Amino acid sequence: MIRSLLFVPGDSPRKFASALRTTADALILDLEDSVALPQKVQARQETLAMLRAPEAQTAKKALFVRVNALDTGLTLQDLAAVMPAAPFGIVLPKCSSGQDVTTLSHYLDAFEAAAGHTAGQTRILGIATETAASLFGLGSYAKVSPRLWGLMWGGEDLQASLGSTTNQVEGRWTDPYRVARSLCLAGAAAAGVEAIDTVATDIRNLEAVSSEAMAARRDGFTGKAVIHPSHVEPVNQAFTPTADEVTWAERVVRAFTEQPDAGVVQMDGKMVDKPHLRAAQRILSSKR
Numbered sequence: 001m002i003r004s005l006l007f008v009p010g011d012s013p014r015k016f017a018s019a020l021r022t023t024a025d026a027l028i029l030d031l032e033d034s035v036a037l038p039q040k041v042q043a044r045q046e047t048l049a050m051l052r053a054p055e056a057q058t059a060k061k062a063l064f065v066r067v068n069a070l071d072t073g074l075t076l077q078d079l080a081a082v083m084p085a086a087p088f089g090i091v092l093p094k095c096s097s098g099q100d101v102t103t104l105s106h107y108l109d110a111f112e113a114a115a116g117h118t119a120g121q122t123r124i125l126g127i128a129t130e131t132a133a134s135l136f137g138l139g140s141y142a143k144v145s146p147r148l149w150g151l152m153w154g155g156e157d158l159q160a161s162l163g164s165t166t167n168q169v170e171g172r173w174t175d176p177y178r179v180a181r182s183l184c185l186a187g188a189a190a191a192g193v194e195a196i197d198t199v200a201t202d203i204r205n206l207e208a209v210s211s212e213a214m215a216a217r218r219d220g221f222t223g224k225a226v227i228h229p230s231h232v233e234p235v236n237q238a239f240t241p242t243a244d245e246v247t248w249a250e251r252v253v254r255a256f257t258e259q260p261d262a263g264v265v266q267m268d269g270k271m272v273d274k275p276h277l278r279a280a281q282r283i284l285s286s287k288r
Contacts, residue, residue: 019229129181
């Protein structure tokens with residue numbers, strides 16, 4: 001289970017080395033927003049070296065690369081640079097619909113074949129709420145590609161697209177952004193992929209990070225992106241099942257195991273059905 005995904009600038013080996021020492025489940029090496037245009041070529045080389053570093057191979061972290069958006073003309077150059085190192089996944093920004101995932105999947109087919117890698121091994125994580133138009137495509141991701149691993153929502157680029165003066169008031173997302181968050185969650189659930197909550201931008205407010213992460217897990221998100229190493233532990237804690245949750249899940253699974261033909265079982269005077277069983281199985285699969 002991937003609970004925390006820590007962004008790392010693609011041109012900073014120093015920050016990458018520091019990120020490897022954290023307990024983040026995944027790192028996202030960023031070739032997009034973290035890297036100025038004149039530095040893109042160098043950043044690709046740095047990112048390839050980081051992916052291939054021996055310490056990266058032994059860190060037991062999923063390594064993603066965020067490439068530049070399809071409409072920039074830079075995506076193929078990014079992929080050509082990093083795919084020889086076989087990253088766990090590619091993060092696609094400004095993802096407007098399932099068609100963008102299909103396009104990226106075709107690119108990955110070619111790069112994997114050229115590198116002699118196992119076909120289909122590189123996953124795709126789409127950042128799916130960064131433009132106004134993308135909100136209308138969140139129902140289009142089901143069955144577009146077996147590579148699709150997850151959908152992430154984000155509010156910073158969306159703010160520019162909508163023309164909002166702000167996206168939060170007193171630490172709470174305003175209505176347009178809560179809609180984007182909910183649509184992304186529903187879109188991920190409909191597609192049967194991971195739902196990743198956006199980053200918390202107040203670096204020093206760890207209480208807010210924890211609160212956002214707990215609310216995200218409550219609502220159905222499976223992980224959260226982070227932009228600072230200090231955010232990793234609150235996020236990991238929020239997305240790790242409690243002892244009481246594990247105990248409940250074990251009891252539900254045991255009840256259905258003892259009554260394999262039952263559609264509904266009774267537990268503590270309450271009716272428990274197959275959706276509860278699926279929830280229990282998910283808790284147990286994420287147990288650390």
